[in-house]
Amino acid sequence: MKIIEQDPWLRPYETVIESRLRYARKREASLTGGLSGGLSDFANGHLYYGLHADGDAWVIREYAPNATALYLIGDFSRHQRQPQYRFSVVDRSAGDWELRVPRRILPHGTRYRLLLEWPGGEGERIPAWCRRVVQDADSYLFYAQVWQPDEPYRMQHERPLPDDAPLLIYECHIGMSSEQAKIATYEEFRTDVLPRIARSGYNAIQLMAVQEHPYYASYGYHVSSFFAPSSRFGTPEDLKRLIDDAHGLGLRVIMDLVHAHAVRNEVEGLGCYDGTRSLFFHDGDRGIHPAWDSYCFDYGKDSVLHFLLSNCKYWLTEYGFDGFRFDGVTSMLYYNRGLGETFDSYERYFDGGQDVNAIAYLILANKLIHTLCPAAITIAEEVSGMPGIALPTADGGYGFDYRLAMNIPDYWIRLVADHRDEDWQPADIWHQLTNRRASEPAISYAESHDQALVGDKTLIFRMIDSAMYDHMNKESTEQSVDRGIALIKMIRLVTAATMNGGYLNFMGNEFGHPEWIDFPREGNGWSFHYARRLWSLADSPFLRYAGLQSFDRDMIGLIRSVPSFHRLPLREYWLHGNDQVLCFGRDSLFFVFNFHPVRSHADYAIPLPPGRYEVLMSSDARRYEGYGRVDERVAHHTCRAASAVGGASPQELLKLYLPARTALVLRRIV
The missing domain is CATH 2.60.40.10 (Immunoglobulins)
Structure with missing residues (x-):
């Protein structure tokens, strides 16, 4: 199997890996026996x-x-x-x-x-x-x-075909997409927000909280009715029209699919549905998620797989979704839900504490989805690092197209919260952003919705905090604001530029949306104040949010302008701890970061391939709310080093002016 060839450390567990795949095939044969259409027929x-x-x-x-x-x-x-x-x-x-x-x-x-x-x-x-x-x-x-309108909505646009660009995902929540203190609708999102996303350059949206959920503040993760789109946002026709319009704008639509657990409600949920809890879920403690207060599916039951696989097919065929982000995959994989585990050795993935029935379900779900829609996207929200999650089953994997790089946002939070700027180490940043299985595409991101839930803050708000309320106007000279603006641009750029599959941004974070996310609940007086998006901040010519939005748009545009950007080999060219300078390249693009908080470097020499270099972006540009210390019109040429070390040939050096807290994107022209 390729998974073993790619990682020889998995050799001791080859038998376990093979047994999981055999079991999935056995389950498939049992489920589809006599069905000419195989899994597709079973999922009806x-x-x-x-x-x-x-x-x-x-x-x-x-x-x-x-x-x-x-x-x-x-x-x-x-x-x-x-x-x-x-x-x-x-x-x-x-x-x-x-x-x-x-x-x-x-x-x-x-x-x-x-x-x-x-x-x-x-x-x-x-x-x-x-x-x-x-x-x-x-x-x-x-x-x-009963929903049987006289004129059911009919799709007008074909699904966008995948191209050679990386997957650039704009994560969205319909209800909180309005600036007004209310629950926004599918229709409002379609007319007001979709055009914004299209202009920003992202090529996919990920819709959260689509499946019906009784408690709005659950963020859509305590699902009650798995086949019903949430009516608090509008009608099924409204959702179909939204997806259709997104397709017309060239946006693929990914659904945040919750198959890891279900709300415990009985009347409006699946709890104790026919007088027993075991119809859908495990009995006893195994059937209750201790951290989420929800019921956990029993994937060993054929009827449960029938329900969940049919659910996958339903959303693909009835609404035209282009794929799914599977929530809570770690909880599905392990009997202990992955709670309290360090996953510090390979044995943790193969020690018998894994649910082979859940693994079989994930393998079969991916096979079904890609059979129905070969261009479909499947993403695993999986934190343990299970080998093979984003490998084809033919190679020994579970069949997902991508895994979420969940270590990256956690790393940025720790760095921003626990370390002085002077202690940021380029080597550590490089390691954290590129420490992954090269054969498994990942979705990199600096922060998603998770990092801003109540009790937490967005990255930029962690750095600027209360000064965002009074000092985000263009005339402000508040140092904490300048610092936060400079670093958030660098964090987003280095995260996106090191991707090996795709990049994700949560709605509003591209322009530095302040504060946190908190849905109406008893504890906040049922307030919508923090469950909305203040688009006017980015639209104001007097505030600095517009510059952050421009930076994000140009960053995404640059990435999309380079064919197969995410597949271009990453090469480290320079890491210097004392100077806090990092330089890496992808083909003819070179990314240079000076993380030092106060030290600007003049004529800073970096050994790079010989040639002429032009500046494509400077995070310090005034249009991005920087100081404008870099003249982007100036071309740079490498020069031969005066001497070499140890008899080697002299290196070619590119000398640059690197202002403090600034990132440059260069293109080499031979």
């Missing part, structure tokens, strides 16, 4: 279960093997059980139930629920496979809703 649960039109009738099917009776209740029955709306058993051994109702009884917009009876109890439930859930404005209760 959403076409069978749930509410579907059948001529003049609705047919609704449910999987509830522990139930003794099912009733459909709703507006049409005054939400009471009535015998004519009792389900019939389709297959007692399979646990399937079915009910047919004239379509006139359930017109578009009708609210409904299930009433299940089981040995020793009963309860109302929102159907597990329902596609539309709404919350009553007065009672705050959730209901399934």
Whole structure:
């Protein structure tokens, strides 16, 4: 297997790796036996279960093997059980139930629920496979809703085809995308924010909190209805129109998919769905995530894989998503959810503490997704460093296209919070940004939504703090503001320039959005103050946020202008701890960073390939709210060093003026 060839230290675990792949193939064969379409046919649960039109009738099917009776209740029955709306058993051994109702009884917009009876109890439930859930404005209760508009939305644009540019992701939350203190809508995001993203140069958006979740402040990670797009942002038609418009702008749309766990709610969730917790989840402690207060799926059940794989297919085919960022993969992989582990040796990945059923599910999900849509994107949010996550299964991997480089934002937080600027070491920065498996593409990022949740701060706010409230105007001379602006540009550039797969930015961070993110909750008086984006800061000609936005736009534009930027070999040319200077190159591009807080270097000599060099970007440019100390019009030429060491040929040196806290991007012209 290539995974062993690429990393011989994995040789002792070759048998374990092979056994995991064999088990995934065995599960696939068991699930798809007799199905001509293989996994794709198996993942059609959403076409069978749930509410579907059948001529003049609705047919609704449910999987509830522990139930003794099912009733459909709703507006049409005054939400009471009535015998004519009792389900019939389709297959007692399979646990399937079915009910047919004239379509006139359930017109578009009708609210409904299930009433299940089981040995020793009963309860109302929102159907597990329902596609539309709404919350009553007065009672705050959730209901399934019939959704059959007279003119369903039809996509106008084809999916954007992947090109040779790296994946440049703009991570978004629909609800907090408005400047107003409210929950924004799909439609507002489509008209107001999508054009901004397109102008910024990013080629993909990642939508958070799409799956229905009862508690807004959960950020969408406590999912209740896996097949229903959140109605607090608008209608299914609105979401489809948003995705369609994004495609028209050349943006691929990635969904933040939560398959690691589910909210514990019972009426509007999957908890104790048919009177048992074990229908979807593990029983006992193994079924509860101790850090997230949520239920954990039992991937050893065929019915659970049917549900989750169908969910993947549904979002791809029904809404036109271009792929998924799988949330919480580490929690899925390990019996102990990866909590408290250091993962300081390879044995931690193969010691028997891994859930082979979860591994099989991830392998099969990736196979299904790429079979349905060969150009699809799958990203693993995985913090342990499990070998092979972003390798093809043919090479011994799990089939993801990318893994999130989750070590990088943690590193920047530690560096900014715990170390003086004078102690920043270029060698350490270089190591942290490039310490990865070369064969596994990663998504690099300085900060995502995670780094700014309540109790934390954005990177720039960590550096500037309260001075951002009064000193971000262009006339300000506050030193902490100058420092924060200079460093955030350097941090973002060095992170993006060292990528080996893609780069991610969270909505608003490109212009240095201040403060933190905190959704309305009891603890903050249900305030929307920190759950919005202040776009006017970046649009104001009097504030310095515009310069940060311009820097980000030019940085992304530069990266996109270079074919296969992320595949160009990275080469370190210069690391000097005392001077705090780092220089590395990718083909004809060279990136030079002077992290020193006060020392500017004149005629600083760096050994580089001979030739003429032009300045493409200077982070110190006035248009980026710098001091303008670099004349970007001046071309630079290498010169022969006066002498060489140890009889070697004299080096070619490029001499540069490197102002303190400044980064340069150069292009070599032979």
